[in-house]
Amino acid sequence: MFAVIFGVSMRSMQLGTYDNMIDGAVRQYSGFIQIQDTSYWNDKTIDDLMTDSPELRSKITEIEDVNSVLPRLESFALISSGSKTKGAFLQGIDPMVDTQMTGISDKVVKGKFLEVGDDGFIIGQRLAAFLGINVGDTIVLISQGYHGVTAANIFPIKGIVKIPNPALDKVLLIGDIGTVQEFYGAEGMLTSLVVNIKNKNAIDEIIPQINEIMNDKSLIALSWTDMNKELKQQIESDNGGGIIMLIILYSVVFFGILGTIIMMTAERKKEFAVMVALGMQKKYLSAIVLLETIFLGMIGAVVGALVSSGIVWYFHDSPIHITGEMAGIYEQFGIEPVLMFSTDWTIIQAQFIVVFSLLILAVIYPMIKISTFKIIESMHS
Amino acid sequence: MSIITLSNLNKIYNEGTDIPVHAVNNVDLSFEAGEFSVIKGASGCGKTTLLNLLGGLDTPSSGNIIIDGVEIGKLSASNLTNFRMNNIGFVFQAYNLIPVLTARENVEFIMHLQHKSKKERKERALALLESVGLRDRADVRPGKLSGGQQQRVAVARALASKPKFILADEPTANLDTKATENLLDIMENLNKVEGITFIFASHDDRVIKKAHRLIELEDGKVIG
Ligand SMILES: Nc1ncnc2c1ncn2[C@@H]1O[C@H](COP(=O)(O)OP(=O)(O)OP(=O)(O)O)[C@@H](O)[C@H]1O
Ligand SMILES: [Mg+2]
Numbered sequence: 001m002f003a004v005i006f007g008v009s010m011r012s013m014q015l016g017t018y019d020n021m022i023d024g025a026v027r028q029y030s031g032f033i034q035i036q037d038t039s040y041w042n043d044k045t046i047d048d049l050m051t052d053s054p055e056l057r058s059k060i061t062e063i064e065d066v067n068s069v070l071p072r073l074e075s076f077a078l079i080s081s082g083s084k085t086k087g088a089f090l091q092g093i094d095p096m097v098d099t100q101m102t103g104i105s106d107k108v109v110k111g112k113f114l115e116v117g118d119d120g121f122i123i124g125q126r127l128a129a130f131l132g133i134n135v136g137d138t139i140v141l142i143s144q145g146y147h148g149v150t151a152a153n154i155f156p157i158k159g160i161v162k163i164p165n166p167a168l169d170k171v172l173l174i175g176d177i178g179t180v181q182e183f184y185g186a187e188g189m190l191t192s193l194v195v196n197i198k199n200k201n202a203i204d205e206i207i208p209q210i211n212e213i214m215n216d217k218s219l220i221a222l223s224w225t226d227m228n229k230e231l232k233q234q235i236e237s238d239n240g241g242g243i244i245m246l247i248i249l250y251s252v253v254f255f256g257i258l259g260t261i262i263m264m265t266a267e268r269k270k271e272f273a274v275m276v277a278l279g280m281q282k283k284y285l286s287a288i289v290l291l292e293t294i295f296l297g298m299i300g301a302v303v304g305a306l307v308s309s310g311i312v313w314y315f316h317d318s319p320i321h322i323t324g325e326m327a328g329i330y331e332q333f334g335i336e337p338v339l340m341f342s343t344d345w346t347i348i349q350a351q352f353i354v355v356f357s358l359l360i361l362a363v364i365y366p367m368i369k370i371s372t373f374k375i376i377e378s379m380h381s
Numbered sequence: 382m383s384i385i386t387l388s389n390l391n392k393i394y395n396e397g398t399d400i401p402v403h404a405v406n407n408v409d410l411s412f413e414a415g416e417f418s419v420i421k422g423a424s425g426c427g428k429t430t431l432l433n434l435l436g437g438l439d440t441p442s443s444g445n446i447i448i449d450g451v452e453i454g455k456l457s458a459s460n461l462t463n464f465r466m467n468n469i470g471f472v473f474q475a476y477n478l479i480p481v482l483t484a485r486e487n488v489e490f491i492m493h494l495q496h497k498s499k500k501e502r503k504e505r506a507l508a509l510l511e512s513v514g515l516r517d518r519a520d521v522r523p524g525k526l527s528g529g530q531q532q533r534v535a536v537a538r539a540l541a542s543k544p545k546f547i548l549a550d551e552p553t554a555n556l557d558t559k560a561t562e563n564l565l566d567i568m569e570n571l572n573k574v575e576g577i578t579f580i581f582a583s584h585d586d587r588v589i590k591k592a593h594r595l596i597e598l599e600d601g602k603v604i605g
């Protein structure tokens with residue numbers, strides 16, 4: 001029972017935290033799949049843009065498991081207001097479709113979200129605080145535009161958003177794609193198309209389909225793992241550690257179960273011997289003990305699963321916020337400093353199955369004992 | 382015809398080691414239906430060993446045990462278990478009731494194994510508890526019964542399968558005088574009225590006094 005509780009909570013926390021990492025870094029920013037110009041992927045300069053093609057977008061949208069395709073034009077700019085200046089990450093989006101994926105319009109804490117064709121910007125809360133600006137103020141943006149043009153203009157601030165990822169919150173500036181294209185002198189051009197998918201497990205099937213549709217060597221479809229190698233590695237090594245922890249936990253659990261069963265068998269040895277002396281067949285006795293143990297194990301595992309789902313749901317709704325030094329480390333990785341719990345039902349299922357299998361393994365012991373014991377000796381124990 | 386015939390029976394513990402124990406030594410014995418016999422002898426003379434062999438709980442080193450025409454040494458483990466269930470009733474020194482079952486359920490236990498109907502089980506169990514004077518304690522678990530009461534439940538349990546005979550190894554060893562008298566009266570009565578065959582192993586004078594036949598053992602040998 002406790003085995004299931006520990007197993008589920010631990011695993012759920014791990015996977016939940018990964019999901020949160022992936023979510024924070026991927027869903028809210030890069031998307032799970034992006035299409036970029038091949039040279040942009042390599043050099044990341046504003047001169048290597050791709051041409052927006054509504055036709056390509058609609059074709060990709062038709063692929064199964066694809067929700068929508070979002071145009072993006074992203075680059076850097078200097079933002080200044082009053083006497084303060086800072087580097088900002090300028091993101092041009094389609095306000096309509098983008099928010100369906102990122103839910104960013106829900107994160108507006110002040111003012112309004114962008115409308116299509118909006119001439120203003122939405123700013124990250126931390127960035128706004130640094131610059132000391134508010135909704136309705138104007139900012140100056142300066143940057144290098146497409147093919148060497150100088151880009152400079154004045155824009156109003158329409159709203160302030162609280163981005164969960166702290167690193168991003170300090171630099172993010174979001175504008176309508178048209179406004180941003182115009183600013184950079186890159187009308188009809190994009191840095192990337194973000195492919196919003198329904199199921200992140202379908203990535204490997206979707207990417208080849210996209211490549212086939214594009215049929216263009218200058219464009220490349222990238223998965224989030226291509227774009228976030230470090231995050232992926234971190235999760236994998238952490239996951240490895242988690243699995244080792246689980247193996248240790250399961251060994252402890254297994255010997256715990258086995259110990260309990262050995263004790264129970266020893267305690268009831270005499271009772272078993274009497275039953276067989278009175279005429280109960282050993283195989284019948286074995287079957288009863290097996291059913292009994294499985295039944296008890298079931299109850300334990302079910303109670304364990306219930307309690308742990310309780311725990312998991314509780315922490316899913318009110319995640320543990322990490323504070324202090326650890327929080328700093330998380331933020332460096334651009335991850336919200338929160339221990340999230342995954343509510344993925346398969347975790348509980350998996351733990352349940354593992355613990356149950358351990359139980360079945362342990363129950364072999366009394367089976368062997370029953371089939372080999374001698375009545376007289378056992379009766380005198 | 383006798384219901385039990387032992388011929389040339391031997392049991393040697395630790396055979397083939399430096400200190401073999403010849404616990405049952407060349408025993409030839411037979412028991413008739415309706416007997417009330419006591420096997421007596423000093424501690425360590427082999428009473429328990431002999432009774433265990435008789436009950437098919439242990440296997441002899443050599444010799445034959447024929448019960449009701451069946452040579453039990455030739456039965457498979459599973460058939461021997463069934464044979465015990467249908468033919469032999471056991472009363473142990475330590476009562477050995479199943480602690481989680483009530484008195485009635487303990488008595489019903491063997492009838493369960495025999496697939497008797499619920500009605501028959503219940504009626505017979507209550508009748509047997511009645512005959513040992515414990516009808517009113519039928520739904521009590523062994524833990525709440527005195528030693529004497531537990532042993533009487535054990536007698537009722539031993540009778541449940543309508544066995545050919547009942548083996549009782551030191552059934553009174555843990556009982557005080559009053560409980561012993563009471564238990565012996567009940568068993569004597571069952572023998573007299575119902576013709577139940579009893580074979581005891583005991584060095585308790587109160588038991589020996591009641592015996593219709595005394596068999597004396599010494600160092601595994603029958604000496605009288
Ligand atoms: N499992 C065993 N292994 C070795 N020797 C045994 C074993 N059981 C009994 N013995 C020996 O066999 C002999 C007969 O023992 P048994 O228990 O049959 O005597 P008993 O007459 O029932 O004694 P008590 O009156 O003390 O119950 C004893 O010497 C005993 O030490
Ligand atoms: Mg003895």
